[in-house]
Amino acid sequence: MLMRRIGRSSGASRSCFFISRGGFSTTTATSPDGTTLLPTKTSTPSSSTKSINLFTAINQALHIALESDPRSYVFGEDVGFGGVFRCSTGLADRFGKKRVFNTPLCEQGIVGFGIGLAAMGNRAIAEIQFADYIYPAFDQIVNEAAKFRYRSGNQFNCGGLTIRAPYGAVGHGGHYHSQSPEAFFCHVPGIKVVIPRSPREAKGLLLSCIRDPNPVVFFEPKWLYRLAVEEVPEDDYMLPLSQAEVIREGSDITLVGWGAQLAVMEQACADAEKDGISCELIDLRTLIPWDKETVEASVKKTGRLLISHEAPVTGGFAAEISASLVERCFLRLEAPIARVCGLDTPFPLVFEPFYMPTKNKILDAIKATVNY
Numbered sequence: 001m002l003m004r005r006i007g008r009s010s011g012a013s014r015s016c017f018f019i020s021r022g023g024f025s026t027t028t029a030t031s032p033d034g035t036t037l038l039p040t041k042t043s044t045p046s047s048s049t050k051s052i053n054l055f056t057a058i059n060q061a062l063h064i065a066l067e068s069d070p071r072s073y074v075f076g077e078d079v080g081f082g083g084v085f086r087c088s089t090g091l092a093d094r095f096g097k098k099r100v101f102n103t104p105l106c107e108q109g110i111v112g113f114g115i116g117l118a119a120m121g122n123r124a125i126a127e128i129q130f131a132d133y134i135y136p137a138f139d140q141i142v143n144e145a146a147k148f149r150y151r152s153g154n155q156f157n158c159g160g161l162t163i164r165a166p167y168g169a170v171g172h173g174g175h176y177h178s179q180s181p182e183a184f185f186c187h188v189p190g191i192k193v194v195i196p197r198s199p200r201e202a203k204g205l206l207l208s209c210i211r212d213p214n215p216v217v218f219f220e221p222k223w224l225y226r227l228a229v230e231e232v233p234e235d236d237y238m239l240p241l242s243q244a245e246v247i248r249e250g251s252d253i254t255l256v257g258w259g260a261q262l263a264v265m266e267q268a269c270a271d272a273e274k275d276g277i278s279c280e281l282i283d284l285r286t287l288i289p290w291d292k293e294t295v296e297a298s299v300k301k302t303g304r305l306l307i308s309h310e311a312p313v314t315g316g317f318a319a320e321i322s323a324s325l326v327e328r329c330f331l332r333l334e335a336p337i338a339r340v341c342g343l344d345t346p347f348p349l350v351f352e353p354f355y356m357p358t359k360n361k362i363l364d365a366i367k368a369t370v371n372y
Contacts, residue, residue: 051229053226073123077102077105087164119156132177132178160210167221169352174348180342200231203233221259243286244291246294255269256305299325
């Protein structure tokens, strides 16, 4: 725990009935005193846009969240000065240190405090500085936040809790700063897991998570913080959760991914097209509860499926997608489902190029599946 601190500044179910889908709620959440907490409708952005990168989009979303609701708070390790990735830059200056503040270097305490804050009718936006260090808070997330609504018979909830964490490869992070732990949380009923692929997605999805009546773990692909740039609406808007997006239509094979991996998969699809292979690419966006219907419709059309993510292949979320689609589309499949994922090893530093699911690995899997 202390080794990673060197050189850093110090600082502090979609069902209407929550029990039927493991603790999820889609109705408007309320605080224990009956105050309305969270809206559930998504909004359409205006035409005014600006070209920004992903960390700036996150920063805009946090500004909007704090400005639009005085019960919103941002806290975590070093967020007071902007955070190591600068996602919280300017927040403390604008909204004050009572609403944007540093915490002790204790992930369990950060999430535990967030649960209590959200249970009292607030919107708690907790930052875990790296997803690799979310594990000390694992018990708080899976045994407290995820079960709070269920165990109280909906008398209490911490639906105003959003946990942000940078995740995935960064090019030089090694085994303590490059992990993709999303599959651990996809096993837990009662929390949502959301991962954006781009600045526009990041801003709209984060605002939806903050305003969703369920606790959410929001993983941000750190590789894209400065690398990904696109036109992003400047106003307040929300994108729907649990709704996958077909970002490239095709007829020969379906590809499913999320986060930074979408850019790699798009490159593979473009190269496959040169060989006459038409690829349909889907961004899952929300992993739990995930949009099975969109993926199923695509696979029934193409007859083939490839899933790719950075996390290790064994027990990765690609396995769940693969099992679900075999159950739903078995008679329509024309080839075995392919998984192009990370290796079953700690995330390496020097050997990262061998570990990562690269464009060429995906392209080879596309060709093998189509030619099966």
